[in-house]
Amino acid sequence: MQGKGKSMYNDRQAMERRRRTQIRNWLILIVLVVGVLVGLKVISGMGKTTEISATTMPCYAGQDVTPFGENVLYYDGASIHCLTSTGAIRWSFPVGAGASFSVSNTHLVAWVGSQLFIVDRNGNPSYNENMGAEVQFARVGESYAAVVIGEDTAPDLVVKDLQGAQVDEEMDAFSGMLLLDVGFYGEKGQYMWTLALDAYGTAINTVLNTFQVGKMNTGEVSLGENLAYKVLFEDNRLRVFTTQQMYTYDYKAVQDVNSTMLVYGWKLIDAYIPARGSASMLLAPSSQTDSTTYALTELRVLSGNLDRRYALPSTCVGAAVQGKNLYAVSAEYLYRADIDSQRFYAYALPLPDGVQATGFIGLTSNGRALVTSGDTVYSVALPQ
DSSP, X not given: OXXXXXXXXXXXXXXHHHHHHHHHHHHHHHHHHHHXXXXXXXXXXXXXXXXXXXXXXXXXXXXXXXXXXXXXXXXXXXXXEEEETTSOEEEEEEOOTTOEEEEOSSEEEEEETTEEEEEEXXXXXXXXXXXXXXXXEEEEOSSEEEEEEEETTEEEEEEEETTSOEEEEESSTTTTEEEEEEEEESTTSOEEEEEEEESSSSSOOEEXXXXXXXXXXXXXXXXXXSOEEEEEEETTEEEEEESSEEEEEOTTOOBOGGXXXXXXXXXXXXXXXXXXXXXXXXXXXXXXXXXXXXXXXXXXXXXXXXXXXXXXEEEEEEEEEETTEEEXXXXXXXXXXXXXXXXXXXXXXOOOXXXXXXXXXXXXXXXXXXXXXXXXXXXXXXXX
């Protein structure tokens, strides 16, 4: 009996050893599988990224630093300078003190007092003349420049081609109104929109007008008391953003009621408009964009039928959209996400030791982000 009991004890010991061995093997297998998955994720992530580098730009944040296609413009109080996206000087154009400017993809229009300048992307001026009255502001498109001159509530709108020849003028159409903004749209920029505020009406009212340059007024829409602050042209439609709604119109300002969207509490901060197809329109909470320094924790993208929210990994000082990529900048990191995903990848900003980002200007078309720290401007290569 003693021999039999000893045999049973040995069998139990053997079974226990086999059980512990099986558990250990399973644990090893689980660890290996997790390690392989993590490794594949890291390799996949590495395959989608590029090295991030930064260049200190020879300009200051307060000098109207502006992306201009692949280049960067700034105004030093005497001249407008054009830099490459990594800081090399391309050209300079003298305009004198007190000037302002606006850009398209290919031209800039500058003004000081009653003087107007039209300059191409290579710094060559095509127009430099006195407009006969003080310029309020000007805008430039693919084929034309629009110039608003005269008194605030009695503005004249003059349209010139890019060589300075006058092609259209609206002398009395905006009497009693404040012209807020002007822009061009259409395949060749042959159409124009204006936003104006009725200064003397019984109630606040913003008015959208559309024109075919040199021919006629094609439409007029009353947008009501909610301030309209941005108009985009994408996929053959005008998108008009107010503090309450996003409205959609065709070339002649006929509304597509079904495309109206509530955007109350959100503000458009950037947009990527491809040559064909739907734009990607980037919004942020209005309460987080009230000051000159943004403090963003959430983003929203509208594109075609897409309406998606994104929670940022940390508070950011700015954000932008380019192609299918969504970018955001915090004090220490540059974040990137695919628009179709809600996962952000973080990249440490390659700024000098102890330096943190305090602002964001925008993106150049060749994949650089303009980031500020105090008065210093850095050009940061974007991860792809």
